[in-house]
Amino acid sequence: MQAAVRLSSLIALAVAAPAVVVPSAQAQTTPAPVDLKASLDRLLAASYSADAPGATIIVTKGGAPIYAGARGLADVEAGAPLTPDAVIRIGSITKQFTAAIVLQLVAEGKLSLDDTMGKFFPGYPAPGAAATVRQLLNHTSGIQSYTGIPGWMVAANTGRAFTTDQLIAEFRDKPAEFQPGERWNYNNSGYVLLGGIIEKVTGKPWYDAVQARIAGPLGLRTIRYGNPPTEADWARPYTRGAGGIGAAQAIDMSVPQAAGGLVGSVGDVAKWAQALHHGRVVRPDMYKQMIAPTRLNDGTVNPYGFGIANGWVRGVADLEHSGGIFGGSTDSLYVPSQDLFVAVFANTDAPQTRPGTVMRKAAAIALGKPYVELAPVTADVAAIEPMLGVYRIGGGPDERRFLARDGKLWIRRGSQAPSEVYFAGDGRFGLRGNSLTWFRVAAGEGGAYTMEMFQNGEEPGERAIRTGPVPPEAPAITLPRATLEGYVGKYALRIGEATVAFGAGDTLTLQISGQPAVALEATGPTEFRAARVGADITLDGKTLTIRQAGREVSGPRAQ
Structure with missing residues (x-):
């Protein structure tokens, strides 16, 4: 049950203080190394709040559980906690x-x-x-x-x-x-x-x-x-x-x-x-x-x-599959060479941290190859500014754009949605939203900057070379309110119902059911952009079309 386009930005969510994870009687585990248990306890506590829907996790080696835990609530209204045995x-x-x-x-x-x-x-x-x-x-x-x-x-x-x-x-x-x-x-x-x-x-x-x-x-x-x-x-x-x-x-x-x-x-x-x-x-x-x-x-x-x-985790081949459904988000992987299995199940379709992220971090810890951990530090704007620009990937036509907008840093590959970036010191940058992806920018020979992108935290990194500054975007224009009123309404898309409404002043917003509204900027009589999520929008009064991350979805006006 997956959607083709999702109008969402990558925003890190705050989490509450750690809670003690106690496996239930049915999920008793064989003794795990103290450092493994402590590391996974910290991971779970940092990923999910104790007072909201959360997730369960298991790690097995040779078929024997070496860790089982849960964090969050199975029943928010009753305050009942999740246990590792939760269905x-x-x-x-x-x-x-x-x-x-x-x-x-x-x-x-x-x-x-x-x-x-x-x-x-x-x-x-x-x-x-x-x-x-x-x-x-x-x-x-x-x-x-x-x-x-x-x-x-x-x-x-x-x-x-x-x-x-x-x-x-x-x-x-x-x-x-x-x-x-x-x-x-x-x-x-x-x-x-x-x-x-x-x-x-x-x-x-x-x-x-x-x-x-x-x-x-x-x-x-x-x-x-x-x-x-x-x-x-x-x-x-x-x-x-x-x-x-x-x-x-x-x-x-x-x-x-x-x-x-x-x-x-x-x-x-x-x-x-x-x-x-x-x-x-x-x-x-x-x-x-x-x-x-x-x-x-x-x-x-x-x-x-x-x-x-077939996939990879920390350079080791795995077999994996995820699941997404109303009220549930799950992920699992098996590493044949280590007879290692990890699964993380969330009882919500909008988890604070994607189960796949927690799953990969847990697997990496169990493999003895933990991911690089980054933390935001105060950015030196003068030092970062020369690093911004267009980076050509591997000498081919693909490129990444590293830019500053609205006082924040963003990275964008091709037509994909931009991801907000934080500075982690020493030329390193992480992607917000509990992402495993990070990159490093350094001055190469002749002073040209190079970017090494570690997608999903995997090594080796993908190398790109700075070719110049980011070109200016098409300027936003102001359309008459009467024109905008012709676009207001609901549209039936395969990813859900879309609502176009007025936002602040004479501007429009777009909201897909179950997602936050995003502001639209007009760039033409029927063309708009949702800069925060990297989407281009076309409205003609009858049809709504969204283009995001190389994908396109359209739907007729419902009312």
Whole structure:
């Protein structure tokens, strides 16, 4: 359940004082080294407040827990704290379970990875009918993802129950995004269809297959379908809106279905990972295909396999997957060479710190390769000013812009949204918002400045050379209020409802549902920019178009 464009700036959120983390009886761990426990306690306390929705975490080595913790509240209204055993919506980590069952059925000869959609869904329109099971698994089917249909992800849809056939009908006749195998594009519809295939082959709901084939045999007590959320171990799902912390948007778990409809605890997902990666779930030849990168028709390779992606943490290869859903944000990784697993689950879709950031920091600590820790220091403006400018990356056409605006420092790559930067001394700069990314600027030979960017804190850094100052932006203009009034209203976008309204004076603001409003500056009669988030906006009275980070989303005026 992911959005294509998000109008949000990277703002670091304050956190409260540390709280003592006490694993519950069901999450007792083997003794961990004092320095590891102390380091992870500090990490958790620095990442989440004790008096707000928070997160749970587990770290295992060789399948044995070496750390389990929780920080924050499972029930804000009741003041009930999270425990490591809390059951949280795991979102798209569900896809691993769905993929594994499909591979089990392939191994049993009940279907083939090369079977086409048309075999299971007669009459499904082309070109989707020609997409194979394999292409559903690796997100190359080209079928329209229902979570990307403009205006679809509203409470009126997400809050009601669907049968599998009813949910498929929501996207079945939508135009394909591309021919099967032509491109890679993350696709929730593909996994709904896989859930439907499981149901047709097994004769039972996809989630019953999860229970019968995985959760039951492996003793995963908390891994279950998310309907209904009535058990005592359930952590309530939250979001953060203009009014502060509140209940997350309603979502019946028949909506995320086999793409994201499971719930569970970090401990049980750790047990699942240990079983999956040690041959106790799918046959070795099937597992090999599950974790293999995807090769497209033109030979291009994408790191995603079947419900799992290949990645890196501190230079060590890992296998990972995250999840995002109303009321939940999760991330997990497994390092095969170290038999190390880390998972962080938040019971909110607007966590103070992204679970993926905490997960990577925890994994780095466990690997003995902690990330560089930076802290803001008072900036020497005179010393920093010569460093600002355009930096060419690796001698190619790509560039980064390091600039000052509104008394703050920003870094921006190409058309991506700018990220606010803080000075950390000795030519080092960190990105705000609990980011792991940082960079160093130094004077090279001949006095030319070079920039070394450590994306996600990984080494070696990406090198760029300063080519000159940042060119001036197009000046803002003032439009008549009568013209602006023609743009005010609500617009239906696939990422949510967008509201254009008047801000201070004769200026407009844009707000996507669930996000803060951003100010718009007019640069032309129908052109605007949201400088704070690096987005360009077009309004013509009928349609709203947002271009941000190389992506574009449009939607019609709803009212």
